[in-house]
Amino acid sequence: MELSIYLCIGVVLGFSVIFLVSGELSAKTGLTKSSRYILACFLSFGVMGLAVKSITLLLLQAGPVLKEVVDTSRGSGTYIHSGTVSVQGIEYPVLLKSWQTLPLQDIEASNPQLIEFGRKLFFDVRLSSTQTVSCASCHVIGMGGDDGKSVSSGIHGKKGNRNSPSVLNVTFLKKFFWDGRARSLEEQVLGPLTNPVEMGLSSASEVVEIVSSVPEYVKIYEKLFNDRMEFQSIALALAAFERSLITYDAPFDRFVRGDKSALSAKQIRGMMLFDKIGCRQCHRDPYFSVAGMENASPFRSFPVFKGSPYVEKYDLARDKGLNGHGVWRVPSLRNVAQTAPYFHNGGVSSLSEAVKVMATAQLGLKISESAEDDFQIRYDGNHQLMVMQDRALNGAEIEEIVAFLTALSATPPAILNPWMKS
Structure with a gap:
């Protein structure tokens, strides 16, 4: 609100000064009334261009600041991740993304x-x-x-x-x-x-x-x-x-429904990384698999990027999947912390190793502690310089993603074996 008032005052004062200056110049140079307005317009464009340039530089210097909020006005089931940039103490929103919980299924209403x-x-x-x-x-x-x-x-x-x-x-x-x-x-x-x-x-x-x-x-x-x-x-x-075997009440679900204490700071950072580096493209909430989404292909090629040392280490490329083309249904990550070992051959025993496999084989990232590896500089087809960030995951970031993945686990239904003798 304060920013809007300051902007309005600035605009009024700015244009007042421009017209005064253009009036003085017109009087001294003998410009006509119409020429005076043209001069004022050109001066206005110049001032506006300078202002836009200054604001852009301030935004670049300020850098991104992530802020997590729960938007209760949208009802349960939606988590709003609002990215912001801070300029002179004022935060400006730059993106808005929603996270969703599983849709409720009325099991009792079935048969x-x-x-x-x-x-x-x-x-x-x-x-x-x-x-x-x-x-x-x-x-x-x-x-x-x-x-x-x-x-x-x-x-x-x-x-x-x-x-x-x-x-x-x-x-x-x-x-x-x-x-x-x-x-x-x-x-x-x-x-x-x-x-x-x-x-x-x-x-x-x-x-x-x-x-x-x-x-x-x-x-x-x-x-x-x-x-x-x-x-x-x-x-x-x-x-x-x-x-009927549904697990609704994972910490992630409670967090999405508004319980801010359901996830730790480490898990929230992992949640942001999970989205930022691209995991969410295939493991989309609320199912954490595109195999549960309408109008989306449930299949993905694996591996996408050749040369991952982890694919070779765990022999993940021998089985070629659907029709021998290296295509697989995207598995759900719900309860993934409880379902080791991982991948189609069960060759990966730990969740942190599974994250490394996917980061290198599917996202083309490096596993490195070096800050230099986090940036990639290259030229595109038009010989234009491109600087790509977040090209590597370090040990702390992998731990944060794993921490988030553990938040997708919920207590399984208590189902008894009807043939078990008491």
């Missing part, structure tokens, strides 16, 4: 009987050829939705070739498996059941045969569908249960 049927199927080892493996064997809900192994063990102790993705918050995604080959949870369900390494059943028909042999399942099925048993309905129940 609780169908979800319960799916829960029983999810934990049932009878749905494997050896009656030793269930969906819950590789997707441990209390451990972040996976099993904490590089690759999971299936029937007869056979090892798979990819890391188990988390089953938590899958309701928000639109492609499934690491390579995104399944278009729905119902389609995804059949994969593990009939995989010869995982659960080892021969076909969807064998799944129906097993479920039909359990009297309890027959009664539940008749109440739900009142029809001949089909695999599509069994898949519907499993998918309904998986869609």
